[in-house]
Amino acid sequence: MANIKxxxxxNRQSENQRLRNRxxxxxxxxxxxxARIALVGDVQETATEATMVAVSALDKAAxxxxxxxxxxxxxxxxxxxxxxxxxx
Numbered sequence: 770m771a772n773i774k775x776x777x778x779x780n781r782q783s784e785n786q787r788l789r790n791r792x793x794x795x796x797x798x799x800x801x802x803x804a805r806i807a808l809v810g811d812v813q814e815t816a817t818e819a820t821m822v823a824v825s826a827l828d829k830a831a832x833x834x835x836x837x838x839x840x841x842x843x844x845x846x847x848x849x850x851x852x853x854x855x856x857x
Contacts, residue, residue, distance in 0.1 A: 793830040800826040801844060808851045820852045 771777050800823040807819035824845050831841035 790833075790835045793826075793833050793835040797823070797826040797830045797836070797841075797844075801848065804848055805851075808848070808855060813855060816852060816855055820848050823848060 771780055800819070804816070804819040804823035807816040810816065827836065827841040827844055830836040831838045836844075
């Protein structure tokens with residue numbers, strides 16, 4: 770346990786940030802998983818909608834600093850490729 774006042778505050782801030790980041794990271798993960806499931810299915814509309822929601826969640830996580838922007842782009846790329854292949 771920290772004895773220094775500034776370190777106690779820093780630990781408290783880190784815990785709050787961890788919990789906040791966890792929400793955005795988990796949301797992005799869930800939406801990407803749903804998009805992958807929708808892309809395997811046959812319905813174009815639901816796949817498109819699920820993919821756009823996943824892309825939005827990844828962008829929001831990157832915007833908040835939870836994910837690096839290139840990490841978010843790397844995760845979006847296969848989803849968009851699958852969606853484009855499905856449209857053909």
